[in-house]
Amino acid sequence: MAGIRIDGKVIAQTVKDRVKQAVTELKRQGVNPCLATILVGEDPASATYVRNKHKACKEVGIDTRDHKVDSKITQIELNSIIDSLNSDSLVHGILVQLPLPKHLDEFAATSRISPLKDVDGLTPHNAGLLAMKKAMLVACTPSGVMEMFDYHKIDLDGKNVVLINRSNLVGKPLYHLLLEKNATVITCHSKTKNLKQICQAADIIITAVGDREKFTLTADMIKEGSIVIDVAISRFHKKIVGDSDYDQIIQKASFATPVPGGVGPMTVAMLLKNTITASSLSTQIGR
Ligand code: GUN
Numbered sequence: 001m002a003g004i005r006i007d008g009k010v011i012a013q014t015v016k017d018r019v020k021q022a023v024t025e026l027k028r029q030g031v032n033p034c035l036a037t038i039l040v041g042e043d044p045a046s047a048t049y050v051r052n053k054h055k056a057c058k059e060v061g062i063d064t065r066d067h068k069v070d071s072k073i074t075q076i077e078l079n080s081i082i083d084s085l086n087s088d089s090l091v092h093g094i095l096v097q098l099p100l101p102k103h104l105d106e107f108a109a110t111s112r113i114s115p116l117k118d119v120d121g122l123t124p125h126n127a128g129l130l131a132m133k134k135a136m137l138v139a140c141t142p143s144g145v146m147e148m149f150d151y152h153k154i155d156l157d158g159k160n161v162v163l164i165n166r167s168n169l170v171g172k173p174l175y176h177l178l179l180e181k182n183a184t185v186i187t188c189h190s191k192t193k194n195l196k197q198i199c200q201a202a203d204i205i206i207t208a209v210g211d212r213e214k215f216t217l218t219a220d221m222i223k224e225g226s227i228v229i230d231v232a233i234s235r236f237h238k239k240i241v242g243d244s245d246y247d248q249i250i251q252k253a254s255f256a257t258p259v260p261g262g263v264g265p266m267t268v269a270m271l272l273k274n275t276i277t278a279s280s281l282s283t284q285i286g287r
Contacts, residue, residue: 003253004152006229011151012144012265016060019272023061026279033279034063035093035119035271036085040078040104041071046097053095056268062275065091071101078109086114092282093119093275098169116281119274122168130176136281137274142173144266145206145229146181152255154204154227156181162199163187164217164243165208170231174206196221203227207243212236219248228256231263 026033035057039050050066057064067081078096085094094117096109110118115125121139129135149156161183165171171187178185183204188195199205199221208231209215222228228249230242242259250256257263 003250004255005250006148006152006255006257006262008144008148008257008262008265011148012269014151015147015266015269015273016056019062019269019276020060022276022280026276026283027061029283031092031279031283032063032090033061033093033275034065034091035095035275036065036067036088036091038067038069038078038081038085038094038096040069040073040097041101043099046099050097052268053271056272057275060272062272073104075104075108078104079112082109082112086112086117089282091117092279093117093271095119095271117278119271119278120169121173121274127168127172130173133176133180135176137277138177139169139173140270140274141170141208141231141263141267142177143273144263144270145174145231146177147266147270148229148257148263149181154255156183156204159183159203160201161185161204161206162202163206163208164195164199164215165189165206165231167208170208204229206231208232209243210234212241212243215243217244217249219245219252222249222252224252225254226252228253229263230257230259233259233264 023033037050054064085091094113098106100106110122111124113123115123118126118137121137126137130138161178163171163174166187166189175185175187200223204227206229207217210232228244230244232243234241240260246258
């Protein structure tokens with residue numbers, strides 16, 4: 001029997017509905033939630049992601065600031081934009097769209113953001129709090145994945161979870177979030193040996209490679225009744241695809257996410273949620 005499709009659009013809408021209510025309440029208290037984005041250069045995929053983020057903000061009543069800057073911007077100039085947004089009391093969340101052009105230092109840029117406005121959860125402060133089980137703002141894609149588990153009441157206690165990603169934005173935050181839920185977590189990456197056997201033993205696989213030339217998660221790699229969360233999004237043979245062969249996987253898995261329409265909408269919804277959290281933090285410290 002085919003498994004259950006985890007519909008990111010439906011779950012994202014439930015998050016957006018909650019965010020909308022929170023926006024109304026914040027506005028009643030005199031706070032106008034506002035997200036600032038910084039997009040460096042002309043990468044079409046990044047431009048689309050940023051446009052979608054602005055559109056989603058508009059839908060729920062969050063104000064936006066849109067900083068589009070030339071790809072040749074210097075680190076000092078980029079830092080100065082971040083500094084000015086950090087000290088702008090009308091801006092509650094700051095997002096530097098990644099990846100940045102090669103001459104810029106992503107760590108220097110993202111860690112310059114005030115931890116209270118760090119809606120990506122990428123600053124050392126917020127990454128550290130997450131690792132200490134004291135998270136304030138958590139990276140959007142990982143918290144979106146956790147929201148999907150919650151929505152479907154998927155119990156993680158004692159489950160063997162395999163992550164195929166070790167990035168600061170996906171794999172590392174997910175590792176901590178899953179561990180907090182008592183999962184046994186294995187993090188795999190490009191140098192992992194016996195990936196197929198590791199996947200075959202997993203109750204849950206969360207994959208985020210994003211390069212179909214190099215990797216596809218196929219049905220023979222998963223256990224009957226397992227759960228597959230596909231975080232990847234890339235173009236392959238003129239189609240938008242994830243890492244997994246969804247049509248085959250869903251025949252064997254108990255739950256799986258499609259691409260598009262799976263994790264993608266959750267990332268945007270959780271960004272809205274983080275912007276609300278950041279706006280509330282700013283009211284708590286009187287800014
Ligand atoms: N590029 C791809 N995903 C993300 C994300 O979640 N945040 C940022 N800042 N850049 C990204």
